[in-house]
Amino acid sequence: MLKQLAFIAYLAVLPNACAFDRSSKRGLAWPNANWVPLSGFTAPSSRISSYYNWGPAPLPPTPTNPNPFPFIPMLWGCTPDYVDPFLSALSRNWDGQNLITDKAILGFNEPNLAAQANCSPGDAAEVWRRVLQPLKKKGYRLGSPAVTNGEDGRQWLDAWWAACQGGCDPDFMTVHWYDVDPGKFMNFVKDYWSAYRRPIWVTEYAPTNFTFSSAGTLIGEQPSYPQIQRFMDITNLWMDVVDYVERFFWFGAMYEMQGVVEDATLFDPRGKPSRTGALSSLGVQYAGSNGTAIGAQGSDGGTRPRWESGVWARVQTGNGSLGGWIFGTFISLYVAMMEGWS
Numbered sequence: 001m002l003k004q005l006a007f008i009a010y011l012a013v014l015p016n017a018c019a020f021d022r023s024s025k026r027g028l029a030w031p032n033a034n035w036v037p038l039s040g041f042t043a044p045s046s047r048i049s050s051y052y053n054w055g056p057a058p059l060p061p062t063p064t065n066p067n068p069f070p071f072i073p074m075l076w077g078c079t080p081d082y083v084d085p086f087l088s089a090l091s092r093n094w095d096g097q098n099l100i101t102d103k104a105i106l107g108f109n110e111p112n113l114a115a116q117a118n119c120s121p122g123d124a125a126e127v128w129r130r131v132l133q134p135l136k137k138k139g140y141r142l143g144s145p146a147v148t149n150g151e152d153g154r155q156w157l158d159a160w161w162a163a164c165q166g167g168c169d170p171d172f173m174t175v176h177w178y179d180v181d182p183g184k185f186m187n188f189v190k191d192y193w194s195a196y197r198r199p200i201w202v203t204e205y206a207p208t209n210f211t212f213s214s215a216g217t218l219i220g221e222q223p224s225y226p227q228i229q230r231f232m233d234i235t236n237l238w239m240d241v242v243d244y245v246e247r248f249f250w251f252g253a254m255y256e257m258q259g260v261v262e263d264a265t266l267f268d269p270r271g272k273p274s275r276t277g278a279l280s281s282l283g284v285q286y287a288g289s290n291g292t293a294i295g296a297q298g299s300d301g302g303t304r305p306r307w308e309s310g311v312w313a314r315v316q317t318g319n320g321s322l323g324g325w326i327f328g329t330f331i332s333l334y335v336a337m338m339e340g341w342s
C-alpha cells in the first residue's frame with residue numbers, strides 16, 4: 001500500500017519538477033546524430049533521463065543542439081569493425097561526456113538476425129569475455145546481448161550463455177519487443193525476469209504487427225493511433241512501477257521508422273522534410289512534456305533543423321487530461337495487485 005501511495009504522490013508532483021527527471025526510466029534510442037534537434041525532449045519537466053545511439057561514442061554537443069542527457073555506450077557487433085571503435089571510445093573516456101551513474105554499457109544488437117549484428121553464439125561469447133566482461137572490474141555495469149522477441153531470440157541467448165562457460169555475467173537483461181498486445185508485452189518481460197533473475201531494460205519496443213506474406217511483404221494489420229497511445233499508456237505505467245524494469249526506450253525517436261509502424265514515431269510527421277524535431281502527441285505522451293522544437297517546416301526546405309530556443313512551449317504531462325491521470329492511477333493499482341504488493 002505504501003508503494004502505491006508513493007507512486008500516486010509521485011504522479012501528483014511530476015508537473016512541478018524543474019529539470020529533466022533523472023530518476024525516470026524513460027530514455028531515447030537516438031539514431032539521428034545532430035540532424036534532428038533534441039529540443040522536443042528537453043522541457044523542464046521532461047521524463048527523458050538518458051539516451052543511447054546504437055554506438056559507442058556520444059553525440060558531440062553543439063551550440064544549437066546541446067545535449068543534457070547522460071549517455072549509454074553500446075558494443076553493437078562482434079567483429080573488429082565494431083570492437084575497435086568501441087575500444088577507441090572507451091580509451092577516450094567517452095569524449096569526457098557523462099554516462100549514467102551506474103556506467104552501463106549495452107551488449108550486441110540483435111545478434112540472432114542476419115540483417116543486424118549477426119554473431120554466432122560462440123563468437124559473441126568470445127568477444128564478451130575478452131572485451132566486455134573485464135570492464136566490470138572498472139566499475140561498469142553490463143547489459144546482455146539484445147535478441148529479438150521471436151523464439152530463436154531466446155534460443156540464441158541460451159546458446160550464447162552456454163558458449164560462455166560461466167565467463168559472461170551481464171548485470172541486466174536487455175530485450176527488444178515488437179507485437180501489438182500490451183498484455184503479451186508485460187508477460188514477455190515477466191517471463192524474462194523469471195528466467196534470468198536480472199533486472200530488465202527494454203531497449204527497443206513498439207506496437208507493430210510484423211506479419212509478412214510468403215513473398216516477404218509486410219501485410220500485418222497495424223494498430224490505429226489511439227491503440228498505439230493506449231499501448232504506450234499501459235506499458236509505460238506498468239514499467240514505471242515494476243521494480244525489475246530499470247529503463248525503457250520507445251522505438252522510435254526518428255522519422256524513418258525502418259519497417260515499424262510509422263505512427264509510432266515520437267515526431268510530428270509534418271516536421272519531417274526539414275527535420276524540425278517537433279513532437280507528435282505520442283512524443284508528448286512519452287516525454288511527459290513538450291519542448292521547444294517547432295512544428296513548421298524550415299524555409300530551407302532541406303536537411304537543416306530549424307530552431308526556436310529560449311521560449312518554453314506549453315508543458316503537458318501525459319496528455320494533460322484528468323482522464324489520463326485516473327487511468328494511470330487505475331493501472332498502478334492493478335499492477336500493484338498483480339505484483340502482489342500489500
Ligand SMILES: *[C@@H]1O[C@H](CO)[C@@H](O)[C@H](O)[C@H]1NC(C)=O
Binds near residue numbers: 180209219221
Ligand atoms: C496482424 O496482421 C494479420 C494480417 O493482417 C492479422 O491477421 C492479425 O490478426 C494481426 N494481429 C494482430 C494482433 O492484430
Ligand SMILES: *[C@@H]1O[C@H](CO)[C@@H](O)[C@H](O)[C@H]1NC(C)=O
Binds near residue numbers: 319
Ligand atoms: C488525449 O487523449 C485523448 C484520448 O486518447 C485524445 O482524444 C486527445 O486528442 C488527446 N489530447 C492531446 C492533446 O493529445
Ligand SMILES: *[C@@H]1O[C@H](CO)[C@@H](O)[C@H](O)[C@H]1NC(C)=O
Binds near residue numbers: 294
Ligand atoms: C509541441 O510544441 C510545438 C511548439 O510550440 C507545437 O508546434 C506542437 O504542436 C506541440 N505538440 C503537441 C503534440 O502538443
